[in-house]
Amino acid sequence: MALFESLVLLLLVSCGLLHLARRVGLPYPTMLALAGALVAATPWAPDIAIDPHLALVLFVAPALLSAAYDTSPYELRRHWAALVALALFAVVLTTAAVAFIGWKVAGLPIAAAIALGAIVAPPDAAAAQAVLNSQGLPRRTLTVLQGESLFNDAVALLIFAAAVGSVTSGPSLTSLVPTLAIAVPGGVLLGVIAGAVFVALWRFWSGTLGSTLIEFVSTFGIWLIAERLHVSPVLAVVTYAMWVARFAHGRQTAGDRVHSFAVWDAAVFALNVTAFLLMGLQTRSILSQLQGAEIWNALGFAALVFVCVVVVRIAWVLSYRCLLSRVLPSLRQPPAGTVQTRFLVGWCGMRGVLTLATAMSLPAQFPGRDLIVLSAFAVVLGTLVLQGATIAPLIKWLRIPKDASLDRDVRFGRSVLDAVALDQSGGDAACSLPSSREAERALVAAQRRALQSLLLEGKVPEDAFRILQEELDWRELSLTPHRKREIAEA
Structure with missing residues (x-):
């Protein structure tokens, strides 16, 4: 009951914070981080723990699927070199830098220090999406940041699993290398197979509440299967989401999509709230066990890890094109981005649910667990509050113009759909409105086919396609009788 009561309270507070965030222009993950810290600071906050194995699958899998569903694989392929530089090299470099600090300053064992580095290294997909979507960033920059925050999760979790495994079961490096070599392609293959099966069987649940339930079950199931097969669960879920999208x-159907999006957005938000609450409570429990100078030493080390994470990312983003241009020649090709844009990318390194859940998944007896959890929460809180809250003013200070290309693509798509409406009415603008609901539904169907052709021909990118698809969905639902709009129970 203590967890449930605290969760209800935090959800209520979070609803108020969402309204405040909209009024003051702050991203909601920043508010959630502050709320988790404030609730944990209250004297009546309960001591609550969570099963370490449950933390990752419960909090990370849905957030990954939600973010990956909105990410275009074709855009990622276009920017693959930048993604490799950020999702692979940046994670490895940050992990190494933090691990050195953990080993040298805090005296952590090498494996525990590496685990700490892997926990705090990857920017979070959900946090990046929530913070950046409303800022009008250049679309290329936004695509790279979203792609980075998806695939760096896989790299970080592979390093984390290897580090934790070396402590708990003591495998040698030679036994880990084949495992890591299989994990990446195996995760992608599992995601493709699961996505193909899901799409093929969709008609059995279409139009029912079971369709959304199957989406959640399949997401958690794919993660669990990937863990059993020792392949990357992150890549499995990401590939699955992109295939289904x-x-x-x-x-x-239009009703299935509208219902699914609403449920997923609410579920991911509720899980984020729960993750921040649990992490805050664990941090409170850790601090309550420390005395005097121990508290300041622990907080000082956590602050040092936070500074290291921020500095390493900015330095790498500003320099990786020069350092990797010989290894990845495509980095020399334009557009390379201005210094201002690259600095903004370096500053956009918010950590979130993945860092929280990975820290909570550490075994209870793991060396230095308390210090690692405290440092992880400090990094999440620091990046979301300091970086997340300053992105909008930083964009203005750097004079980065807002990208209007999405609006341009949407307007182009609408013009094509309007032309379809004129064709359906015989080219007479005065008669462009169909005279019956059946004719209007036929028009929507024709516009869907035209929109699909625009996507397949590459004339409309996927983000603009989804906006136009949503407009058609709502129009179709407005033309559908009430009894057919209802989502059946079975």
């Missing part, structure tokens, strides 16, 4: 929309 690409191939399922032709089989889904």
Whole structure:
């Protein structure tokens, strides 16, 4: 009951904070981080723990699927070199830098120090998406940041699993290398197979509450299966989400999509709130066990880890094109981005649910667990509050113009759909409005086919396609009788 009561209280507080965040222009993850810290600071906050194995699958899998569903694989392929530099090299470099500090300053064992580095290294997909979507960043920059925050999770979790495994089961490096070599392609293959099966079987649950339930079950199930097969669960879920986003929309009804998006947004938000609450409570429990100078030493080390994470990322983002241009020649190709844009990318390194959940997943007897959890929460709190709250003023200070290309692509798509409406009415603008609901539904169907052709021909990118698809979904629902709009129980 203590967890449930605290969760209800925090959800209520979070609803108020969401309203405040909109009024003051702050991203909601920043408010959640502050709320988690404030609730944990209250004297009546309960001592609550969570099963370490449950933390990752419960909090990370849904957030990853939600972010990956909105990410275009074709855009990621175009910017693969930058993604490799950020999702692979940046994670490894940050992990190494933090691990050195953990080993040298805090005296952590090497494996524990590496685990700490892997926990705090990857920027979070959900945090990046929530903070950046409303800032009008250049679309290329936004695509790279979203792609980075998806795939760096996989790199970080592979390093984390290897470090924790070396402590708990003591495998040698030679036994870990083949495992890591199989984990990446195995995760991608599992995601493709699961996505293809899901799309093929979608019609059995279409139009029912079971369709959304199956989405959640499949997401958690894919993660668990990937863990059992010792392949990357992150890559499995990301690949699965991208496959479904690409191939399922032709089989889904408008009602299924609208209902699914609403449920997923609410569920991911509630899970984020829960993760911040649990992490804050664990941090409170850790601090309550420290006395005198121990508290300041622990907080000082956590602050040092935070500074290291921020500085290493900015330095790497500003320099990786020069350092890696011989290894990755495509980095020399334009557009390389201005110094202002690259600095902004370096500053956009918010940590979130992945860092929280990974820290909570550490075994209870793991060496230095308390210090690692405290440092992880400090990094999440620091990046979300300091960086997340200053992105908007930083964009203005750097004079980075807002990207209007999405609006341009949406306007182009709408013009094509308007032309379809004129064609359906015989080219007479005065008669462009169909005279019956059946004719209007036929028009929507024709516009869907035209929109699909625009996507397949590459004339409309996927982000603009989703906006236009949503407009058609709502129009179709407005033309559908009430009894057919209802989501059936079975």
